[in-house]
Amino acid sequence: MIRRICVFCGSSSGSLPVYREAAEATGRLLAARGIGLVYGGGNVGLMGAVADACLHSGGHVTGVIPQALVDKEVAHNGLTELRVVGSMHERKAMMADLSDAFIALPGGYGTWDEFCEILTWTQLGLQRKPCALLNANGYYDPLLEMADKGVSEGFIKAVHREMLLSDVNIEPLIDRILSYSVPIVDKWIGRSAR
Template sequence: MRVCVFCGSSSGQDPVYLEAARSLGETLAANGIELVYGGASVGLMGAVADAVLARGGHVIGVMPQSLVDKEIAHRGLSDLRVVGSMHERKALMAELADGFVALPGGLGTFEELFEIWTWAQLGYHRKPCALLNAGGFYDKLTDFLDDVVDRGFVKPIHRAMLIVESKPAALVEAVRSYEPPKVDKWIKAGER
């Protein structure tokens, strides 16, 4: 199994985020799960990759040439794939992965998470999407998502597709045992 991890190229202000990235990497490697990620050597990205590698795991990084040129590519990976654009990066990571996990991060992390979760909602893939809610980082987001359901913009079945766990071991177990919902139609005839 391969899991794609979306996360920050910085470490954030709370050390709990860095510890979560390391712990997730260790948990992936201990379970024989390969890591697919954005290929950076910095921030939470570098921490999760280093933790997998330190435990003898396999890591595939995917990075656009423009970021390789800025010298942030991790040079110790099992496999670094250099692509031409961010669009190619996301498409290749999605193709390589059997599931997706978002650690704390910024705009890029949010964009990657929401795109891949939207693809699952639309039935473009049936792979698990998850948040590692380290230190309560995603609490306000999950509250907001619940409110969006209450307001009728996201169906409960689609909200339930997003796995949320605060511990790496529980998250890995939930990702491994994920069964996608059967959704025949996500918009009923006559709905606007």
């Protein structure tokens, strides 16, 4: 059962209004569906937008942020719950523990790092939680193309590629997450079953 979804997204808003609109739509929909939001605890960029939209719609928002970012005054002080941790590694681990599924909205290196690590954990069978991209404005088209190339070049199994859910709109993406069951498969390519 999906009770909380972790959203990874940029601490910037990006150059186009569509990205902020996607973040706000995500926050509103999570609240409307009664799904708690777990995110990086910031009050800036898409992070602040998704949190504010969820809060304003009556949703439950848990932020997880390292002390170093609290010290830089980017922590959101109006959340339902704010957990302060010692490092970025602790942040990712706690966000994973608190969440039942993951969505990456547009963002930069930090967003990609967080999402790819979680997707890898799912591929390795360390967790069985849906992982999805909100491909607003086609932002993640190059990553999806890279995943397809990984399959065609023999680095990613097709079944693992299918674990990477995506949609350009948040409502059908949430529907897919809620109905998706992560398969249990052996990760290793070219290794016979023993």
